[in-house]
Amino acid sequence: MRFPANVTSSPLSRSLRVFQVYGANTDVGKTIVSTLLCKALRRRSQTDGVWYLKPVSTGAQQDADDLHITRFVKGVETKCFWQFKEPISPHLAAPQTPDHSDGSLLSKVREHISAINRLGTVLLETAGGVHSPAPSGTSQADLYRPLRLPIILVADSNLGGISTSISAFESLHTRGYDVEQVVVFANEKYKNDGYLLPYFSRYGIPLTVLPPPPPKSGPSDEAAMSEYYESTAEKLGATIESLENRHAARIANVRSMSGRAFSKIWYPFTQHEEISANSIQAIDSAHDDFFQTYTPSHDTSSSQMLKPKFDGSASWWTQGLGHSNPDLTLAAAHAAGRYGHVMFPGSIHAPALELAELLLDKIGNGRLSRVFYSDNGSTGAEVALKMALRASRLRYGWSPNEKVDIIGLKGAYHGDTIGVMDCADPGAFNKEVEWYSGRGFWFDFPKVGMKDGAWKINMPQEMGGSEIKFDNLASIFDVEKREGGVVGEQYANYIRGELKRAIKDEGKKFGAVMIEPLILGSGGMLFADPLFQRTLVNVVRNTPGLFPEFSEDVSSPDSWSGVPIVFDEVFTGLHRLGRVSSASFLGVDADVSIHAKLLTGGLLPLCTTLASESIFKQFLHKDKTMALLHGHSYTAHAVGCSVAKKSVETILELDQAGEWKAAKADWASQEGVEMDVWSQWRQSFVSEVSHLPQVEGTFALGTVLAVTLRDDKTTGYTSTAAGGLLADLKSNGVDARTLGNVVYVMTSLTSKQETVRALEDIIMESLRAM
């Protein structure tokens, strides 16, 4: 099974030029322009082919656009898939059967184009205007977007045509299309060409002015039209040449990008010794779950240059609602058009306020009452750290430069800025970083995974190193029941003992607990036993005498106890793991909670650090310098807040609409347990993976699949066990990432079931081939 071609292809070929003809409105002369272009193409070369494709047409057969072309131009192969009799919009004209879905139409277009194996040019003419509906009702500009064909826009030469032409262009431009040519008929009275020429030239788009066609006056039209076509096509040589040049320039550019990047870009988290100019993939565009890529080392000189690749790392865990999602684009553009970015301190604007209210309302943690904005997970974690340390310091009466540590888990990671790097235990990510010095106490912890079809918890050596089997994943999450059992007690005793030793015997001071609930992402997709994390929080909050005595009343629901609890939900939150907040798996509420990545649906950076009123109040003081003196220039930028609001609303709607019903049903078959624990990956697939000898362990939760490969030499970040697997996945159209010997693939929240099934097949095949 492979990905369905109709959702993944963007034609780009050295030999075959394909252009899509859009009109600024209906009846602006698209077919006349197509006819002229076909004629001019035929004039230009006797050998190159010319193809005209009108996928959907409405109106009487004898007036059909493809017949019009055939009538006036020799040697053009024409095609229309669906001709509907009524001269009305296709979404009204199309009969119920056969299948007129978007997928069906895209498949036909793609097959038609890829079947052409010759030099030449294809013109694909749309119906009506840019947003005129396809038979399915989808706007054509959205429907054809996966192809992202270069566009010839026929502007409107009538009164009002300046406006319709510019708006049509803006609709195409905001959907990421490249308009390569504008064509307009001269009109002595309205002179739209005179206005549109400088307008489009600002975008580097040439505009061709054509003489107006003869008026329609009856059957005698044909001779007049024929003469018009003859005389006008002659003048289109420069237009055809420009189209050819732009096509050639695009190909040259795509081919050159990797080399240019290799010499100019300093890549993040990349050992440049390990990459080459030929290994960098140029991403020409992206749509839904797929990139369109060109990698020099994989250039097979086949006619199709761009290879679709599933975005298996969700573009570093950010993606969730599909690339190039028009709703997010428009949310961004509206905020940009209303505000740009506006000064935040002392002010408020609707997107920041409404996002704050939405998050506080929906994140499901009643303690949280304040929203602090910053730019990314790392800065948001620095903010959380400053909040927590201040609260502890003031309660316990320490001086600002007292040596205070945090409590965390081994393998934690909260970002790349040095302050929060210090919250991670020493490891591969920081051992060579000059100003790093770990400031914490980190517990090793029991980890969850599946091997040979069984869910297990593996205890760390410090806790005996044993293994506990479970019937299913859901029962691991039954933390309230498990809490009262032997393991729960063992966890509590262990944590209490360790903390007592650190505090009482070693004299350490702690200012915060800082953990990623459930899954420690960067640490290697480490799946923590939720009971252990829950117990850690409860021990810190509820052990008399563990922390110094204090007077504040901690019985109120938003008061913190022990030390402030910080949950880093940057990766784990917003349904990445199947729930709006992964804290809910633990059944405890944090005092401070950090949210980013999926927050903006995979479009641009923004972070929110949410805090309880109890923490907030610690910063109220007559002295200005006691305020939280943190704030980036673009704090709470309107574009990011607006996109985040739309994203969070969409995510909540997906859940309410039962978008993941089938996946949840698959996981609901875990016997005897009713719990919202599920994955987009099928149970049976995860089990199958876990049986492979190459696999040390695996798990799936929400959108995430993680597979730990056996590596007898080394484990962790420096392992290279996954190298071959990654390359194999890549050649099969899956762009995945590893963390050492852990390979992970994650879907977006909107990935289609057939896409995930295809992914499962590809992954299984690649794993078996290892």
Place this chain on the structure above:
Amino acid sequence: MRFPANVTSSPLSRSLRVFQVYGANTDVGKTIVSTLLCKALRRRSQTDGVWYLKPVSTGAQQDADDLHITRFVKGVETKCFWQFKEPISPHLAAPQTPDHSDGSLLSKVREHISAINRLGTVLLETAGGVHSPAPSGTSQADLYRPLRLPIILVADSNLGGISTSISAFESLHTRGYDVEQVVVFANEKYKNDGYLLPYFSRYGIPLTVLPPPPPKSGPSDEAAMSEYYESTAEKLGATIESLENRHAARIANVRSMSGRAFSKIWYPFTQHEEISANSIQAIDSAHDDFFQTYTPSHDTSSSQMLKPKFDGSASWWTQGLGHSNPDLTLAAAHAAGRYGHVMFPGSIHAPALELAELLLDKIGNGRLSRVFYSDNGSTGAEVALKMALRASRLRYGWSPNEKVDIIGLKGAYHGDTIGVMDCADPGAFNKEVEWYSGRGFWFDFPKVGMKDGAWKINMPQEMGGSEIKFDNLASIFDVEKREGGVVGEQYANYIRGELKRAIKDEGKKFGAVMIEPLILGSGGMLFADPLFQRTLVNVVRNTPGLFPEFSEDVSSPDSWSGVPIVFDEVFTGLHRLGRVSSASFLGVDADVSIHAKLLTGGLLPLCTTLASESIFKQFLHKDKTMALLHGHSYTAHAVGCSVAKKSVETILELDQAGEWKAAKADWASQEGVEMDVWSQWRQSFVSEVSHLPQVEGTFALGTVLAVTLRDDKTTGYTSTAAGGLLADLKSNGVDARTLGNVVYVMTSLTSKQETVRALEDIIMESLRAM
């Protein structure tokens, strides 16, 4: 002198509702809809006024839209400013004289609206479609944007009208307008209403379907039309009610925002004890240099609720090309529509590549060859720090956890993340921050400023505390000449001596020089003598024996010498101070250079850290962990890179087009010196300010004006001397910020001269009133 009203007003009144009627195309029935609405409004209330305004109209007088209204509806006051005879686009129909400029038109509209001092509704009908040109040629959607009136969109009921209606809506939406109501005529054949109703309901916009008007058939039309209007207006009660409700809801929302923000938002750099629910200003929108604000404590219950305010802090130093700049909006939307955000390591996309190439080409520093992306100035400075420390460590053979400091200036600031906070000397910004520990050696330094009309350099106490006068600002910048003089030698000796003592006597190790060239922004707009900074760099680079010996050939132009030199140009770069790079004022090239804020023109966060190949090569290693392990999820997000590319190109074009010619001419009158040192603020104004007894010193450079107020009690960040001044400026429409006793106001790069002149007058008045 006050700001010209036509650029600053956005009408919003409790009593007067103003709606703007746009059409999806010309001839879609805007005037018929306006007539119906006027009639329905008259039916709804006998006492409320109804006004109809058609600012620009084309076509024969007897067919004019305002006359049409008068003919069919009683009791409506109509107005047309400009009626042009030819039924063609206003930009072709308007005669050369009188003045048909945008400013003139906006003034007339505003005056007309503000002269109405009664309860009621104004309908302002546009001409043609949304992007149809005004007499000046400006698109109406852009022209009327400063008013940002709520919109009634008349959709297109003809064939193709679904597309034109949606595209028209998108053009309005991306310009930040709120469409409050869509109206469309029923059409049995095309049924556009059936498609558009659910489409607009996704945006929460109601759609009203009207029966089609009778066909035009001659002079007997009038009776048919009259009957149509009578019978149809009856049905519009719900539409009118909806418009009224939305107007009331908008007002209620604007009034509630400050209070809601006060209880939910945790503001950056804000002591919440100092603010109240009534002091927070709600920013309803922003355009060019102006916010539209509502502050509860300033609500005078006057009819006009929104007060325009000049964005005097350039929204924390980010703004440069005008708020809501449509070019930047479209650049953002295009990238969002083409990519969303795509994975960066291992990949390349056009916006990131093209921005990198543009910066390396144009920033004017031949050393720099690599671009590293991050999200804001603070993260970009962390990246720069990691780069520099690694290079030094490897050259000098230190271990990763060796105690290494940086060399800087007192009052430096590079961001709020803890790693770069450590690069700042102890002060108000960090004294209460828990994990802060300064890691550097910071020079006090000579500062530039004007007092009593004379430019002076004040030496720090360590260097004798004397004062040097200069004839003009430009001669201070003649650093090559000054370098050979007494002061140059004094600087070199002093710096060499201090560094020798630190290194040789105290055993300090240094890993980088890190400075903000010319102006230390957050430190209080400290204007450093460029010669001092130049000398610091040269001493570090060229003093034999100061740093350990090393073998690399440092004679090649991109090799670093001594320690890497890092310039933080986050605030100072990209023409903020009048040049594309402020390093050019010093005449030395950095090894690492950080750029943000203006980089994206004031729209959204992005940072680039540029480095020389010599620094980059230090990270090439077989060991993966020796790579620069830094990278945020949204690294090099396509939207940011695309906006930055457009911004930088626009900034460079402004310079080339001589945009600042007049300002440069004003400063060119500095006798005897030819140097690119200038400001948008006039020399005479700066001089006048410097003579005020309330003023300790002042300067202007590029877009920045800084005024240090006398404060006999305290200086620096904790001073409150500026409190009254700020409030006074605010009440006069200038939203400025202070850094302790330093008040600064900065313009954008596109601020109009009359705006800056008005600003000067307001500032002078407020200063005198202190």
